Amino acid sequence: MELQEILDCAIQVGYELSTSGAEIYRVEQSIFFICEAYGVSDVHVFAIPSSIVVTVSDGAEFLTRTKRVTTHSTNLDRVERLTDLSRMLCQEKPSYQVALQKLQEIRQRPFYSNLSRYLAGMLVGFSFALFFGGEFPDALLALGIGGLVVWLMDFLEGLHTNSFFINVICGFFAALLAYWPASCVPWLHADKVIIGVIMILVPGLAIANSMRDFMASDTVAGISRITDALLTAVGIALGVALAMMVVF
Numbered sequence: 001m002e003l004q005e006i007l008d009c010a011i012q013v014g015y016e017l018s019t020s021g022a023e024i025y026r027v028e029q030s031i032f033f034i035c036e037a038y039g040v041s042d043v044h045v046f047a048i049p050s051s052i053v054v055t056v057s058d059g060a061e062f063l064t065r066t067k068r069v070t071t072h073s074t075n076l077d078r079v080e081r082l083t084d085l086s087r088m089l090c091q092e093k094p095s096y097q098v099a100l101q102k103l104q105e106i107r108q109r110p111f112y113s114n115l116s117r118y119l120a121g122m123l124v125g126f127s128f129a130l131f132f133g134g135e136f137p138d139a140l141l142a143l144g145i146g147g148l149v150v151w152l153m154d155f156l157e158g159l160h161t162n163s164f165f166i167n168v169i170c171g172f173f174a175a176l177l178a179y180w181p182a183s184c185v186p187w188l189h190a191d192k193v194i195i196g197v198i199m200i201l202v203p204g205l206a207i208a209n210s211m212r213d214f215m216a217s218d219t220v221a222g223i224s225r226i227t228d229a230l231l232t233a234v235g236i237a238l239g240v241a242l243a244m245m246v247v248f
Helices: 003-019 024-037 076-092 096-107 114-131 136-158 163-184 190-200 204-215 219-247
Strands: 042-048 051-057 062-068
Touching: 003 024, 003 042, 003 051, 003 062, 003 076, 003 096, 024 042, 024 051, 024 076, 024 204, 042 219, 076 096, 114 136, 114 190, 136 163, 136 190, 163 190, 163 219, 190 219, 204 219
Parallel strands: none
Antiparallel strands: 042 051, 051 062
């Protein structure tokens, strides 16, 4: 590969890892090892959740490329396959065209279907309502609201709504849909239903990754992730508080 092709291939793999929910150290190491495997000894990588900057040199010229990361999701299947691709590139050193073909095959793999996401949201609401002390009727109500919350999230994301306001709106409707039936049926516990449903919105992976970033000395990335997680928590709390103001 030419130096430009090595840089392009490495940063594309790093970008896909970052958008799929991988840790920052995994993004940086994958880019570094790919470049090093193709004979580039002078490699400098700086990644945060919103940007990747890579500088490489073969002794004759320096190349720098920056790639903005604007979307984030959680796709552990893609993270695993991209990690395997990084190892394959380091071991076999295929051509630029073959590397891009393998990367495109991973990109084209189907994401989680809507049905599986709705079922997962319903199961999360049902399970956590029971886990936090709710009874079976509470869990059934959380199951139904959980599916509606996932649908609402998809709808708002389709409108390109800011993630903070998505959490506010989803928290508001989750609490509202829990309080109304509970006000009519005495054996329903709205608090258990709400806490079960809002677990769908809690950014557990972001919090875990921020702790790993801090332990790996990626302080900027850790601060960025934990700040985003805290804003998500504030949005959820604000939405639930607004619903309580409406009901009471």
